[in-house]
Amino acid sequence: MDQLPEEITSSIFTIACTDDGRTAKSLLLVSKKTKRIVAPIQWHSVSLSGQTEFCGFAAKVSKLSEYRPIYHLFISDRAASEAYHPWSRTNATTIEELHSREETERVRWRHAQNIILEHAAPTVQTLTFLALDPRNSARRVGDMFKRVYPNLRELTLRVPPLQPLFASEPIDLTAGPFVSVDSDKSHLLPRLQRLHVAGHFKKTTSASSRIKAISSGVTHLRLSGIFAYPFARELGAELFLRGVLQHDVLAENPTNPLPSPFLPLSMQCIVIQPTNPTYADDWGTDHGEETIALLKTLEDAAEDPTQLLYISPLPKSFYTYDQAKEDWLSRVNGGFGCWKISETEGSPEVEHESPEAEQDSEGGPLPSRLGGKSYLGSLINSLFGW
Numbered sequence: 001m002d003q004l005p006e007e008i009t010s011s012i013f014t015i016a017c018t019d020d021g022r023t024a025k026s027l028l029l030v031s032k033k034t035k036r037i038v039a040p041i042q043w044h045s046v047s048l049s050g051q052t053e054f055c056g057f058a059a060k061v062s063k064l065s066e067y068r069p070i071y072h073l074f075i076s077d078r079a080a081s082e083a084y085h086p087w088s089r090t091n092a093t094t095i096e097e098l099h100s101r102e103e104t105e106r107v108r109w110r111h112a113q114n115i116i117l118e119h120a121a122p123t124v125q126t127l128t129f130l131a132l133d134p135r136n137s138a139r140r141v142g143d144m145f146k147r148v149y150p151n152l153r154e155l156t157l158r159v160p161p162l163q164p165l166f167a168s169e170p171i172d173l174t175a176g177p178f179v180s181v182d183s184d185k186s187h188l189l190p191r192l193q194r195l196h197v198a199g200h201f202k203k204t205t206s207a208s209s210r211i212k213a214i215s216s217g218v219t220h221l222r223l224s225g226i227f228a229y230p231f232a233r234e235l236g237a238e239l240f241l242r243g244v245l246q247h248d249v250l251a252e253n254p255t256n257p258l259p260s261p262f263l264p265l266s267m268q269c270i271v272i273q274p275t276n277p278t279y280a281d282d283w284g285t286d287h288g289e290e291t292i293a294l295l296k297t298l299e300d301a302a303e304d305p306t307q308l309l310y311i312s313p314l315p316k317s318f319y320t321y322d323q324a325k326e327d328w329l330s331r332v333n334g335g336f337g338c339w340k341i342s343e344t345e346g347s348p349e350v351e352h353e354s355p356e357a358e359q360d361s362e363g364g365p366l367p368s369r370l371g372g373k374s375y376l377g378s379l380i381n382s383l384f385g386w
Contacts, residue, residue: 045072045332047325048116050079051105058112061119069123072332075116076130076321077109077140083132083321106136113143121147128156128328130321145214148188154331155192155214156338158319159199192217195264196338198224198319201231211262218264222271222338224311224319229287232294234259235272244270244308245301249294271339272298273311275318 048054054075076083120127129144131137137159195218197211211221226232237255240248242263248254263270272295277288292313299310331337 041068043068043070046070046120047074047328049074049076049321050082051077051109053079054116055108055112058115061115064119067119070120071123072126072328073120073124074128074325074328076132076324077136078130078132078321080321080325083130102135106139109136109140110143113140117144117147121149123151124149125151126154126328126331127152128158128324130158130324132158132321145188148190149192150190152189152192154194154196155189156196156324156328157198158324159197189214190217194218194220194222194339196222196224198324201226201228211264216264217266219266219268220271220339221264221267221269222273224273224338225275225314226272226295227275227277227288227291229291229294232274232291232298236294236298238263239270239298239308244303245298246303247301249297249301269307269309271309271311274313276313276316278317 046057048057054077127149129141131140133140141157141159192214195211195214201223211223223235226235233250233255236245236249237258238261239245240250241258241261274288274292274295277292295310299305299308302308327337329337330340
């Protein structure tokens, strides 16, 4: 490896480091020369889960002497081991101690998030943000939209299924510091093309604040975790008005009054996925099976099968940490990620289009342009003897 020109070595390492950061950490330990080459590119792809890791990375960013771009970013406010228990609380002997700890953690996270996103915003191209803590999710998602992301192409947001009364204020990107002309957020996300929102959709009042207000240029939209029948009806009504459906599937029982439009006008394809019907029943929504049936009907009525795609219900109650991480890594490595439709369900446009994200001149290409990580892994193994 030492015989190769540094330009070639740097190119190889650039592609090798498009994972969750583990490859870069390993390469930093190889030799002083390798460390010198890898250091500027080690943050091209970064995965941060839980407060300890998140705040620790923010401290590193604060001490950085030279700018290191971040192109692919995965954030979860819960560590992987805690991601399945959204209501878990820090152990405390008294309620006062509990509130004190939670407030301290809330302040630390907010400070760290501002540092990290301020650093990543100019260059980040794919971002997955899992706001799993129901007490703080609204504030954290809201803080995320306080800056411009000029190169962000793909965004996945995972928010808790319900906003309880004692949680932070409901997510509403059209209020407070987000107010702008027509509440349009395209100035914050001018290049966003693919938006995936996973969470709870009760009605379009919540959906519109999470979808329409985010960006007006989205071409691909995925909604995961739909379980409310009223929302499915309002979605069907708008899709018919948009000409996506051949006929009005709600003609015999129309929605009155019609909801305000909430789908991006630029949308070319929408992917819809209901939650598990058992999960819907657990939350007191007894229309889980009806919702699934209606969503299937919407796909059957589509004018163009590439415009509306239905995915079978989530295998678990919600879009999990593991699934989100897997989808993010897939996209980073040139795969289809959350845009892949299983072969048994048919896959018109999304699965067969090029998965490569457009790159800026200063950004490295995705691995798929050089045969993918499997090819690269073999090359590195042969060079290092791993």
